[in-house]
Amino acid sequence: MTTLRRIRLPMTPEEARSLHAGDVVLLDGEIVISAGLPTHQRLLDAAREGRDPPMNITGGALLHLGSYSRDTADGGLEVLYMNPTTSTRFNALMPELIRHYRLTAVGGKGGLDAGCAQAMRDVGCVYFSVLGGGAPLHTAAIRAVKEVACHDLVAHYRLVRLGVEGMGPVTVGIDAHGNSVFASLQDNARASLPGIMEQLAGERAAAPKPGA
Amino acid sequence: MGITYEAVKALSAQLYDWSLRKVPDDTKLGLERALERESQHGAREILKMMLGSARRAEQEERFVCSDAGVPVYHVTIGTAARLDGDIKQAISDGFDELVARINPPLLKHVTNPLTNERGYKGKDMPLVTWDVAGGADWVEILCQPKALGSGRWAALETFSFPTLAQIEEYVMKVVMQAGSQHCPPVIIGVGIGGSFDVAAKIASKATMRPVGSVNSEPVLAAMEERLLRAVNATGFGPMGTGGDTTALAVHVDYASGHGYTPVAVCFNCWINRRTRARLHADGSVERFE
Ligand code: SF4
Numbered sequence: 001m002t003t004l005r006r007i008r009l010p011m012t013p014e015e016a017r018s019l020h021a022g023d024v025v026l027l028d029g030e031i032v033i034s035a036g037l038p039t040h041q042r043l044l045d046a047a048r049e050g051r052d053p054p055m056n057i058t059g060g061a062l063l064h065l066g067s068y069s070r071d072t073a074d075g076g077l078e079v080l081y082m083n084p085t086t087s088t089r090f091n092a093l094m095p096e097l098i099r100h101y102r103l104t105a106v107g108g109k110g111g112l113d114a115g116c117a118q119a120m121r122d123v124g125c126v127y128f129s130v131l132g133g134g135a136p137l138h139t140a141a142i143r144a145v146k147e148v149a150c151h152d153l154v155a156h157y158r159l160v161r162l163g164v165e166g167m168g169p170v171t172v173g174i175d176a177h178g179n180s181v182f183a184s185l186q187d188n189a190r191a192s193l194p195g196i197m198e199q200l201a202g203e204r205a206a207a208p209k210p211g212a
Numbered sequence: 213m214g215i216t217y218e219a220v221k222a223l224s225a226q227l228y229d230w231s232l233r234k235v236p237d238d239t240k241l242g243l244e245r246a247l248e249r250e251s252q253h254g255a256r257e258i259l260k261m262m263l264g265s266a267r268r269a270e271q272e273e274r275f276v277c278s279d280a281g282v283p284v285y286h287v288t289i290g291t292a293a294r295l296d297g298d299i300k301q302a303i304s305d306g307f308d309e310l311v312a313r314i315n316p317p318l319l320k321h322v323t324n325p326l327t328n329e330r331g332y333k334g335k336d337m338p339l340v341t342w343d344v345a346g347g348a349d350w351v352e353i354l355c356q357p358k359a360l361g362s363g364r365w366a367a368l369e370t371f372s373f374p375t376l377a378q379i380e381e382y383v384m385k386v387v388m389q390a391g392s393q394h395c396p397p398v399i400i401g402v403g404i405g406g407s408f409d410v411a412a413k414i415a416s417k418a419t420m421r422p423v424g425s426v427n428s429e430p431v432l433a434a435m436e437e438r439l440l441r442a443v444n445a446t447g448f449g450p451m452g453t454g455g456d457t458t459a460l461a462v463h464v465d466y467a468s469g470h471g472y473t474p475v476a477v478c479f480n481c482w483i484n485r486r487t488r489a490r491l492h493a494d495g496s497v498e499r500f501e
Binding site for chain 2: 022024066067068080081082083085086088109110111129131132133134135136137139140154155156169171173181182185186188189190192193195196197199200201203204207208209210
């Protein structure tokens, strides 16, 4: 068995650049999560208007993960479960967020587009692809719930700062050198499509015919 | 004794709850088989993690995914079943009751499509389709909560007198559009013919067939097999980060139509949430999955 590389968050841009698309790693340290478009819009508005964002995320890891968070009886915070959401929904907002807040890690599921990959390259930031449907495992990796902001929003939209240990494995979906697993898989699939269709045609010809 | 409002209400709530905490056995088996065949290291790690997540959810009665989706039910009423009370209202009330009592609580996913505001309630929620079964004296309820990944990538196009080649080409087009987005490996449902709504319903129902089941019509069985090979040859892989396993199954069904032929393609993500049970005339509940 190979031991997986462990990554401590937040990373420096140099650490982010040491990762490569396709690497499979475990995450330790601090992440900030939100699954909400309105939340990302607030972060962006604050950046544009020169105000303090609802939570300090500069230089950190901002992941597209939704969670159910609530206050505990003793005045603390707890997260009952968490899981990634589709990142491509945030394509339009991410380049500016990555640049302004100098994020060194983003993530979620499904990847981000070329505009985001360019921003990540400029800043020194990677995208972690996190297992969807992995709530029991991701939740077990939470060690501390440090801060929750945007309380007026539904739970999964809130910004939540978490301490995690051994979260993953996660896959480096986009690295800080402009390589995207998602983009190259789409390209490869497009390139193999004519061959796939030919194979289908051959198998169809040999298969039982309708009405026969 | 008939099939009562109370029984339908309790069962629809229970089916939803179960569906959130268990990956169906046929689907887990499909993932295990995929792991045996998968050649890529990263993909194997993800498949193992999926099986681990499914196991842990079941053992600890946790949600597999935090996106509980929205409640979708398919109800089949036997023509000989005696209904005692408003079973349509019962399903809606069952969901309300579940929201009030479920532990951990659900996130708010019911979305008003005109404002994008989210809550637990909304127009026509739960989404229910109704069917009848000739002669039966039971009511069967299938619950398949749908979320963005498992719902967003469905598509339908209408052709005139398409060839099988055109139909299969369209299936592959929809597969390419979905790419890495729907938490693969997915279950793909294809509905051919009928009318716009019938094709969509057939596709959706096709996703509910157990993974590993073989179509009883040889023509469709062969089509399912070759489409599955074709989908897996795209290489998107588990979670869309590369691998040999992009789909666990392709299920195809059709209805005769006019010659204008809608082709509907829809997906369910790897967790394949799906529970099904029957309420019998004597009040007993028979759970299938
Ligand atoms: S697509 Fe399915 S497994 Fe993935 S996040 Fe959505 S509900 Fe969960």
